[in-house]
Amino acid sequence: MNLGADVRAQEAAPLAAVDTFTLKLPPAAAPVAGAEGSVQFIGTATVLVRYQGFTILTDPNFLHKGDHVHLGYGLTAERLTNPAIDLDKLPPIDLVVLSHMHEDHFDKLVQEKLDKNTPIATTREAAEALKRLGFTRAIGLSTWDRLEVEKGEARLRITAVPGRHGKAGMQALLPSVMGSVFDFGPNVATPAYRMYVSGDTLIYDDLKTIPQRFPGIDLALLHLGGTRILGVFKVTMDGKDGVRLMQIVQPRRAIPIHYDDYDVFKSPLSAFASEVKAAGLDKQVTYLAHGETYTFAPAKR
Numbered sequence: 001m002n003l004g005a006d007v008r009a010q011e012a013a014p015l016a017a018v019d020t021f022t023l024k025l026p027p028a029a030a031p032v033a034g035a036e037g038s039v040q041f042i043g044t045a046t047v048l049v050r051y052q053g054f055t056i057l058t059d060p061n062f063l064h065k066g067d068h069v070h071l072g073y074g075l076t077a078e079r080l081t082n083p084a085i086d087l088d089k090l091p092p093i094d095l096v097v098l099s100h101m102h103e104d105h106f107d108k109l110v111q112e113k114l115d116k117n118t119p120i121a122t123t124r125e126a127a128e129a130l131k132r133l134g135f136t137r138a139i140g141l142s143t144w145d146r147l148e149v150e151k152g153e154a155r156l157r158i159t160a161v162p163g164r165h166g167k168a169g170m171q172a173l174l175p176s177v178m179g180s181v182f183d184f185g186p187n188v189a190t191p192a193y194r195m196y197v198s199g200d201t202l203i204y205d206d207l208k209t210i211p212q213r214f215p216g217i218d219l220a221l222l223h224l225g226g227t228r229i230l231g232v233f234k235v236t237m238d239g240k241d242g243v244r245l246m247q248i249v250q251p252r253r254a255i256p257i258h259y260d261d262y263d264v265f266k267s268p269l270s271a272f273a274s275e276v277k278a279a280g281l282d283k284q285v286t287y288l289a290h291g292e293t294y295t296f297a298p299a300k301r
Contacts, residue, residue: 020146021139023119025094027152028053036295037184037193041288043083045105045200045223045258048090051193051296052184053154057096058197058221059105060114061261062087069103069262075229077104077264084291087113094151095119097158099199099223100165100177101126104262121147121158123176141178144213157183157191161210163201166235174235177201181214192298196220196249200227200236200258203244211249218299220251223258226267239271243279254285255294 037051045059062083063069068076087109098106098120106126111133119137120130127140139147141160149156161179179199185192196210196217211217222245226238236258237245246254259269269287276285286294 018144018146019142020148021141023095023139023147023149025119025149025151036297038293038295039195039219039221039255039288040084040293041255041257041290042085043081043290044261045099046083047221047257048085049182049195052156053151054149054156054184055091055094056182057090057093059099060087060096060110061104061107062109063107067107069107071102071104071229071264077262079104079262081261081290093118095121095149095158097180097182097197098122098126098130099163099179099197100175101129102175102200105200106130121160121180123160123178125176143178155184155186157188159183159214161196161214162204162206163199164204164206165200166202166233179207179210181210181217183214190301193296194218194299196251198223198237198245201245202234202237203241203248207245207248216299216301217249217251218253219294219296220246220249220254222246222254222256224256224267224269224272225259225262225265226271227262227264228266229264236265238267239273239275242272243275243281246276246281246284247279252284252299253294253296254281255288256285257288 040048044061046061047058049056063079064082067079116134121139124140127138130138145160147158159181163177163179165174165177177199180197182195183191200223222242224242225236227236
């Protein structure tokens, strides 16, 4: 595979056809040992993750209220909210993690204005689409593939984990999707912090393999919204599903995202909050308004 000088296939994991890629970023000022990290909610599935010198942007969507996205097959969705930050006001970004190629996750503005040299970790299908759009450092991952990122002395491993954007019979009509696990620090067995981003998945059996391979998830970012295509077909988790996923992956803390931002999102945040309360999980959930930030310390293991 030839993905540029700083991105290359290195190894295959034993017992499975798993690719490991590497990405070497220019070093920055050395991170402060024991320093806090943060997750800032921008809107939809877009968050800024900052920890150990890394700045990571997920699923960039910077359209404004009243703008529309195309979802394929002539379907559109209207944005009902504004992002907390505009695209041109972002801090320098080391890496984008894109769960799948839908415009409410990578909109036309981002396609036009985002630096084409930005590294983007995503599905193999989305990576090919990004390359056709002129992005030169799109890294396509299949399930369980890994991206090892170096930035000076800082280390980060991103692993693609299972996700499915609809029921099995609808897969031919929907893009492939991935969840992702971020392991910060040089020791994957005992990461300084472990974060899971669900991607636009529904609940299905393969999700049960995530906590088997990645126990001790510190923080889960859950894509909710109960998105309905044609008003009928559910393609993202609703409130009940979000609680089921918490029970499956068992994070120490969860933050709901991807809700209430588009008119195709039919399950409001209040539905998730009700399910959380009924399940007795209130103390494990943090709710962020657009622009708010959750801070975290290195995990104690």
